[in-house]
Amino acid sequence: MRKYRFAILSFAHIHAWSYARVLKELPNTELVAIYDDSPERLIKAGDAFKIDVDKRYSDYFKLLEKEDIDAVIVASENAKHRDLVIAAAEHGKHVICEKPIATTLKDADEMVQAAKKHRVKFQTAFVMRYHEATVEVKKLLERGEIGDILVITTTNHGMYPGLWFADPKLAGGGAVMDHTVHTADLMRWYTEDEVNTVYARIGVNIRPHLPTEDNALILLRFRKGVLGSIDCSWSRPDNWPIWGDVYLGIIGTEGYILVDAFRSCITLASENKTLKWIYHGPDCDKEMIRDFVKCIEEDREPRASGWDGRQALEIALAAYESHKRGEVIELPLA
Template identity: 25%
Template structure:
């Protein structure tokens, strides 16, 4: 069985993550590429597509092709819902890049469309497929940490503001580091805890360093006039069962404690963190212990072990879910909760008060 895939949005995330990963799979062919910039779509076809792949600048025209089985949505956040919903109703399975949508209302509409059409929908949280993430999730699922009542979601950059595309455009993206990289850390933390029932959220989004001119930055100084999103944001989430989650996200912050797409967990039987590799801690026979998990499988000169990168594993898992008619690893119901919490942090910051999510 060969699945025919259409790519909508041929920018950086498609070129660097989705298309290279799909290209490795023998079960798929990329037969259509759509981008508002026709040159980008054409370049994507030349690099990743079949010889007869089609080029589009209007995604609605692409969706008319009944031979296409799967759509990958790799556009700015404000069009995730519109394109995903249209694709689902066009009888296509959909992989949408993170976050699920700009707003929770849009995310809920995506979930409803998936239910109505019976097509599969997943969101691009590829960090679940890292070796440390998979190992830690298995530990949590087996109950080794006990009842996990504290989670910390880390997404801190000292000075790494993306200055290209629409990252600094609040209308297109819905926010800055919180919705961009905070979303990965929060997804990991909720997944490890197995808890998707938030009660209320308190949060603050800051514009403290965005006005800095000629700032030190990984991709060169940003333009303060174009920096319309927060430079950092922090949230405290109380779950219905009383568990707490702290979320920290920044593109620019005066801190040496950096790291993104990481989680720290505390449970009744033990704890874990990704701050320095993967560490597990606890108490045994009246003594405290910590253990460092060796994530590399090598140990031989000139050989580092075998293992695919997270993006490739994500793509393989997604395609297998379609072929075998199983649930994707990232369920849309879970991604919806991530979007609800992120939206609540922004709203709490705006209102200066807690935001309740309990129905």
């Protein structure tokens, strides 16, 4: 069996740790080298995943020049995605990029262009397209089990993730930037349609000390008329039993589907700890990377492409614009 050789470019995003675990677990992938611009993180990740010291890079260019790898996973701060993705593409490496794809449409477009030009696979890490429950929903919809979609109500709640997630320069925003794109992408996938209008309101912060927003509500209308809503708020307190949720209520002409993707949990009360819900459901990170390798092998487009990342980003940016102007925003953005 051919082993696909990966590097992870930055462990700034917490998901990087899960992707590294998956690369170790899957039979046909290996984690060969890592890069990070934080010396502490480089040591921490290097030690955690037993990466040889000479395979730990503080210069991604050097890593891309020296290492014999097939693909990279970019999990830096959002604003740094662009440079890493374009450099990887220029070196002929396939790319998985953490969401949101970037913080501006200009960056996103350049990334998509670079991947196209250098003929590498470019996957946005919309792991929710690989969660077995949401995949099942896609099949149910395709079989017409609930008729035509009328409305999709979604939430992607979370705790405040800390780190750089509320740094406007690195993250490009707060909860709207972080949590709009997952369910926006699922809605695009399910409706096979694009968003026509966006209306959004950012609330007064739950955590007043944060420099970015931590709660907002978004209403969408798709071109063919499907209505949608997103609650992207970091409204879960630190002692909530689980990090958050991905919830979708899909109303069709002949039925209703309710997805509560991370509700498959064991309830645990443990000494000196708050009550926890321990998730035991599908491993969407693993499914995504497994499928990505197949995309390389079979030379096909990833299920969630760079373009999908770009389209979801546009919805998040339109939400900011709508809040700023107090108006319904039409897509595409000018």
